[in-house]
Every structure is written in C-alpha cells, then in structure tokens.
Amino acid sequence: MLSHPEIVSRFGFGVYEADLQTGELWRAGRKIKLQSQPFKVLAVLLEKAGEVVTREELQVRVWGTNIVVDFDHSLGTAINKIRDALGDTADNPRFVETLAKRGYRFIASVTVLGGSLATKATESMNLELTAESGSAQVVLQGPPGTSSQEDELDVMRRRRRGFGFWLWIAMLVPLAVLAGLAGFYYGSRSTGPLPRIERLTRIGRIAPGVQAMESLPASATDGLRIYIPVISGGRSVLAQVDVRTGAVENLPLPSEIASATLGDLSPDGSILLLRSHLSPESEQSLWTVPVGGGSPLRVANVVAHDATWMPDGKSILYATGNQLLVSRPQDGTSSLFAKLPERAFWLRWSPDGKVLRFTLLDPIKHTLGLWEASSDGKSVRPILSNWTRPSSECCGIWTGDGKYFVFQSDRGGSSDLWRLDGRNTGEPKRVTNGPLSFVGPVTSRIGHRIFFLGLETQSLLQRYDAGRHEFVPVPGFLAEATRIEYSRDRQWVIWTDAAGKLWRAKGDGSELIQITPDSLQVFLAHWSPDGKRLAIMAKESGKAWQIYLVPADGGSPERLLRESRNAADPSWSADGQQIAFGRVTDIMGKEDGPRAIQIFDLRTRAVSTVPGSEGWFSPRWSPDGRYIAAVSLDQRKLALFDTALSTWRTIAETTVADPVWSSDGKAIFFHASSAEMQPIYRVSIPGGRLEQIANLSNFSRGDTEDYFFCGLTLESVPIVRSRTRTGNLYTLDLDGP
Template sequence: MPLLQKYRFGAFEFDPQKEELRKRGVKLRLNPQAACVLNALLENAGEVVSREELRKRLWPSDTFVDFEHRLHAAISEVRDALGDSATNPRYIKTLSRRGYRFIAELELVPRPAMPSNPPAQAAHDSAATPVMDAPRPHLRSLRRLWLAAAVVVTLTFGVVIVFLVRRGPPTPAIHSAVPLTTYMGAQHCPSFAPDGERVAFSWNGEREDNFDIYVKQIGVETPIRLTRDPRPDLSPAWSPDGRMIAFYRVTSNRTAEVLLIPALGGAERRIAEVAAAWQDYLTSRLLAWSADGKWLAMPEGAAADSVSGLILLSVETGQKRRLTFPPASYDDLDPAFSPDMKRLAFVRRFSSAADIYVVELTPELQAAGEPTRLTSESWPADSPVWAHDGKALLFTRY
C-alpha cells in the first residue's frame, strides 16, 4: 500500500496517519473529531465535503447525536487552531446548507518509502532506518463514548453516565436509548414535563423552514404545536407545576427574548429581552427553572463581550442578575438547579473543550464561592441533569 502523505499549507502541516496538526513544527491540540473533519477537508481540498459525508465519518449510522451542534464544535476547533474565521475564511469556507470546502493552496509532502525486502546489511543497520508509527484506529474511542445523547432527527431518551457527587470517581451505567420521535427535520432541546408523560421540544417542522415549540404526549405520535412565530423558538423548559413552558426566541444576531406560554397552548408572555447566545450553542439547553418557579437560569452576554456568563432571570419582573463570571474566552451554559436550590450545575466551554461545574448557592440565590469543576477528561461533557434526591448528576460525554 502507498504510504499516506502529509499535507502542508501555510505555516501548518497535518499528518493524516497520526492525526497530528503542527504549526512551524509545534504540535497543536486537536480532539479526534476535529482531526477527522480536517482530514476529510484536506483529502478533498477544493471540493465541497457535504455535512452528510462528515456525519458518516464521525459517527456510526446507529448513533443518536445532536449532529449539528457537534459538527459546529469540531469545525470551530479546527478554525481556532488555524486562526481562521468563518466570515473571512483563509482555509475553510462554509457553504450554506451544503457543507465545507478547504480553499487554501495545499502541498502534498511524500513520506520516505521503506524497502519491502531489505538486504542483510540494511537489516543490520536497522537502527538508522526511519520506521513509521502504526496507524491509529480511526476515531477508535467514539463508538463506546456515544451511549445516548440529544437529537438531530430523533429525540432520544437515555441515561449515559451517572456521576456521584462527593462520592469519589464516576460510575458508568449503560442503558438502552428509546426514540421518542421519528419526524422529518431536526428536533432539539427535549424537556420532560414534571409528570413524565409529555415532552416539549423545538422542531423545524416537516418543511424544515423554522423552529417552533411542540409538545408530544408519550406514546402518541402527533405533537401539539404551541408557537408559530417566523423567528426561531428554542430550548423549551417546563415550569415546576407543569402549567407553563418557558422558551427562547432568537430575534436577531445579537438579541433574543425569553417568553412563557401555557403548556396546553395560548397567549405568549414576554419575560425579558436578552443578549443572544452564540449561534453554536442554540441547540443546547439555555433555560432552567428554579424549584420554586420564581427564577430562570440562562446564559447571556456573548453578543456584548464574547463571554456568556449565567444569569438569573425573574419570571415575574424580568429582573436580571449575574451569577457566574467565566474567564476570558470561556462560556457558561446548560444550567441545572439542584432540587433543593442549593447548587447549580452547568457546562463551562472553551473552544470544543467542555466540563461540568457546580456552584454553591446562598438562600438568596447568590454564588457562595467559586464554581467547582467535576469533570476533567479529554472528552467534552454536557447536558447535566440532577437526580431526584440531588445526590447525583447525569450528563452526556461526546
């Protein structure tokens, strides 16, 4: 078999065999998904690589995953490593609704060939002969990491990982994933009603033209459509009493609204206008109710200062109060109140890295100190959910 070539472009060199990216000889960090995406783009330099082709490379066909969000994260990581921009690309160009294209000039760097039957003297001097490292299995860890996740075309209910808070290392638990929907288009942000008999979600409809909020009875195929605004409606969240659903409406590139609507349908009520979250986070959970039904936790601030910290939003008055202050270039999202309202779990992201944090809360719902980091693996974690007794957190890892 011919040896794989290296790719050289600008100050960068990518080794597809080792899935290593270097800049002027210095190795840059890329997780396996980002490396796989870059490899696919370089293999097809100058041509469009479709989103479907990237999906097939990244995930097995039987894997349920929030594909749009994960692909955005992988592309963003590659662009960050290359110092590239989506709006003014030098290396990777986005083609709306189609895919991506590598647009820079590319040089193929051949590897030195090894003789198939080296002579005796060469064998004797083998210490001086360059030997290639064995190829790594392609994304060898991904298949066992994707146990259950959120959705792209199918909402999936499944327990992925159980993390015992304050009880030592996590204990994994594997359960079967059960599809809840089989609709055309994309469904995001599933939220169970307190009674466990209904699920609210955001769906772009059979025509795939706009995201609205829907509610589905478990075991009933046809959902109830709650919103019909031409702007995207996302991240539904049930109130603790099950009567209302809060949701997030994107009104512009820089602004959004948080609204309430009765769970059975009816008139909307706007709670507040907020700075819009970064577009790659819009398929994440953005809203979380406090157990007393008085507050919503959510990210805000990305449009103003490139950092999304968590805020508390009064359901009654729309008053906003800052709760977390992430470091520069980090973002906080995916909030989840503990049942006793004494802690708030959330995800802190940096590029494609993400970990679960917990911050202790005072009775006035102020941060009682700095957040505590619970996960520190190389694979990103998200979507934390508290167990009913507040002693454990469930989350996904991808």
C-alpha cells in the same frame, strides 16, 4: 480465489480487519462483537473473496456434514449478523452480496495482512508493510496486541527478514492489495470500484467539528504536513501531521490565540491564517502566524467567521455576516468582494485563481450548499442545486492541477466524499462509501492524493461518584443517552440519543417507547410538572428549530409557534400553564430579529417577552416558579430573573452551558465547557455560592479528552458523556485503487 487459505490468518477490507486465528473482527482498531458461527461464515467468504460461495459449501465448511434441521434459518441469521457488524445491507451491499438460490459473494477488495505457513496455534504475527504512494509512506498494522515491547521488537525483526517471502505469498491472491489498512469498496454495483482508503493517523482524537455550531473540520497542507485541529485536554488545539509517517505533534501557539480555528495556509506554505475563539460568538478576530516560528499578527479591523488567502498570498478574503470582503493587511483597509444570500464557510480558490468555491449555511433551514464566484466577485451562483433534498453538500476543494473538485455530502446521517470534474461538468462520482463518516477533505499540492477525517466516535455515559471523587459508568438502558431528565414523581425518565430520537422509560428501564417520529430531530425535552406532557425543541429536516408539545405516552407532536425563526429551550412554569423559551446563539443560526426570553401561555396562546431579557437565551424555570435562569448570548454569564420582583441578577461569570435545576430547586448546575479542564459548577439559590463539583481530572480513565453534561440523577448528581475517541485521518489516491 485463495488456493491455500490455511496460510493466511488476517484479512483487511475497508476499515475492517478479521483475524481468523483469534476469531476477532476489528474496525479502525476497535474490536467488534461477532459470534463464532457468523465469524466462520465471514472467514469462508473472505478466503474466496470475489467468488460465489454456494450454500452447500458453507454448510459443509461451517456446520459440517451432519444434518442441520433448519440450515436455511441458521445461514440467514449468520449473514444478517455479519451485515449488522459491518453496517451493510442486502439491498445496497458494500461487502456481502446475495445471489438468489446460489449463495453469497464477498464483493469488497480484500487485503492480506498477515499469515504463516507454520501453525498459528502458538503465534499470531502482524505483518507490517511499507508502501510508497506519492509522497506519503503508509504503515500497515493490525489491531493492538498484548506482547511486551521486547517481543514486539523481535516480531518486527522477523517481519523485515521475511518481507520478500510475504510479498510473494500475497501476490498469489488476485484481489489482494498490498498498500492499505483499508481496502477499496464497491458501492452499489453500478458505481464500479472505489479508490483504496488508507489510515494515516492512529491517535483517534482529530477534532470532528460540529456542523450545528458552525464548526467544520478544516485542514490545510504544504505537501509535507497537514495542519488540523485535535482534541487535547478538553479543547481543540492545532496540530501538524507528518504525511509520511502519520506522526501528530501539537503546534505551539501564542496565548492570544485561544482554541484556534484554522482558516487557511498561505500559497507558499509559510503562514497560517487562524481565528481566535475567545468566546462562543460567531465573528472572531483573525491572526496570521508564521509556520516556522515568529510573532503572530492580528489582522487589523477584521472580525470574521471564516477566511482564506487571496491567490496572490498577500491579501485576505474573509466572511463576515452575509458578505465576503478583501482585507489588505499592509494598509488595514477592506473592500467588498461579494454579497451573499447566507453565511459563507470553507472558502477555497481554484488553482488558477479564477474561481472561488465555498459553502453556504442556511441558519433557518440548517442546510449546506456549494456555491461559486468569479475572481472579481461579480458572478455568484450555486452548484449542484437540488442534487440532494434538503441540500447537504459542503467543504469542497480542488486537486492541485484543478482536474477534480472533491466535496462531502451527508445522506441518511452518514457523510461520504464525492468528486466533480474541475470544470463542473458531468454528474458527481462517489469517492467513498462508508462505513465511517468521511469529512473535511484536503488535497495534496501535487497529484491527486486527498486526505480526510474518518469519524469513529467512542463515548461512555457516566455519573459523578462524590465518595470516590470520580466518574463511574452508568449501567443499562441509558447507555446511548445524550440528554436526560427524570419526571418530578421520580417514576419516569426521558432522553435523546445521538440520532435525535426521544425515548421514555420507567426508572428501571421497563416500558421503553420512542416518543417522537423519525421525521423529527429532537435536541432536548422537558417534563411537564404533572408528568403528562413533554415540551421539546426539535426540527424537521431542512427547517428551523421549533417548540412542540407531545404526550408523555407518545402521540402526534403539536407545534406551538407559527413562525419561520428558530425557537429553543422550552421550560415549564410551576403550574404547567406557561412555557418559557428563547432563541439560538449565532453559531446555531444567525438570524434577524430580537433575541430575548419569551413566554407562551397555553391557555390564551399569547406570547409575551420577559422584561429585560434581551441578549439572554436558554431559559430554565425553577421548580417552584420563582426564578427563570438564563445564559447570556456570549455564554459568559448565568443570571436569575425574579418573577415576583421582575428583576435580574447575575449569579455566575465564567463560560456557561446547559444549566439544570436540582430537583429541590435549591441549586443550578452548569458546565463551563470552554474553560480549562471543563468544570461542572453548582450555584446555590438564592445565595449564589459557586462550587466546583468535578472536571476532566475526575475521570479514572486517562484517555478521556472531553465530555458533555447530560443532566442530573434523581439525587441531583451530574451525568456526563465522556469522549475517548473521535476519528483519524485517512488518505486515498483518486487515480486508482
């Protein structure tokens, strides 16, 4: 209990901060809306963290001694709003626990971040503490203020002079923790206290990766620096993070290695193993780059989708197809290490070099699983089989002494870290419990400190304003949309959200309904010409992408194909009697079988193949039915198939993604998402004139790092989702709070 709550103005818990003076709640540096009355209730709970606060005390302190006619309802509403703001639940609370007929208790550990014995009416100070934890120095500070640089320097001087006093004040609080922006959590009441989480970086642009695109946010450390991808200028670039200060610095790489993906750091910490992503193909060339500078070397005769050093630091273990092979750079030869059921990623050796653990990705079920192999590759087996269904475990790594093995697991769309005994004995134990998704662990070389990415995506839906030559926000009900399409009669709009749900509404936002059940994850959807049905690309959990038809007013989805392969990108013919579809690229699900554009006839249920379409995907039928546009599997060409002449013609050669026909059928828009500045192009049809419409420079906000092409307005104006924030690096010590 805090005996003098008036001396404290700011509290930290998890990745949250509450400023009692200003009445503001922050999450990872971002302000969260919470009304005045719920905030007052939260303030009382924080002041008495760990104790039961009775309903009577809350009534007196928040509502006063005056009679409240419906106090129970008011208090219940306030608690619900607090839980909504914190992403908490009553059934499995991380922060606010309900004690029946007694009151409430704040169960997470609370950190005192600042305060003053003097009045706070004219000044709110941010206490900055520095704590040594292993080799990492963590600086704690509150949300950004508005003072000038000179004022900030003055405040910092006063902070340093008063450090001893504030340390003494903070020690009055039994549950206070003095070294973390983020306090540790209680998961469920049975898991016990979890380690304290601290934020290491503040740039908010660590590249999160995209699991569906075989991109996992790999990182590596030499003990002083963490090498990790960050987003810069619309691309993923390699950077190094100082583990003491959190300072981030882009790592210069030669031009031959475009959009480098990190494989591993050599055991002696001197050489990076990188993959070059010059194209969207899954298997890429491997390069070695000295950390301290020097010429890069391409690993001869090798293409791979992931790789790591062998324990001796001389040979390279790489994954290509469903195999693991060992390359010896000294003579350019490779030998088989192991054959696997699926494609392997995130290859990590145990500290003694006796066991290799890795992640297997199933391209049909789209599941992740942890596997291990002996040092000779002869014994290969899964670990944690059936621990979750469908399996979602990946990206594991040992601590330096082999005592623990830390991995990530996705449950309910949010990822947390877990640990196993290094010998794989006993049940996994939870390491984190939200509220962010925590992924991509890397362990320090000494001790049991780990580093990992906490995802905190911030994005904004915007449309291009040709008159102003910039993107402007799209107001209203489409704020959460990711892929958008208007009906041909211009009356309705459908869209998918980040959770994979499909929605429909009138153009003004009225008559809003969810079209698909929660059991389906929808990737995209297209209107039938008469506006009565929708063709969608969707999948059930643990199953392949499939094509479904669903009534535009909602109803049971009808699956068109009875096969176990991935099917994608349904597109209607002009008369609504046929649907063209394709397959997925390697990075969305590498599989056997030909990949071409096919047509499903809704009248006969027969499937035919478009002549000459092998090696093409992402079909888009023109509104008049004359052409089918498609993208090459390497996403470097956009072509038209003339349905009358049965001929193909390439109309654009650059990086191509997400083609969309204009409503009048006279142009195709697409996003060159892998090109510099990520331009959106317009190609005139049938002439083929290529015109750049917009790129990253057309965002008025300077913090936009990349964006996603969502569709077109009724006037054929591009709509995009711009991303300003992805996540930061966090750290914790497995040995304690």
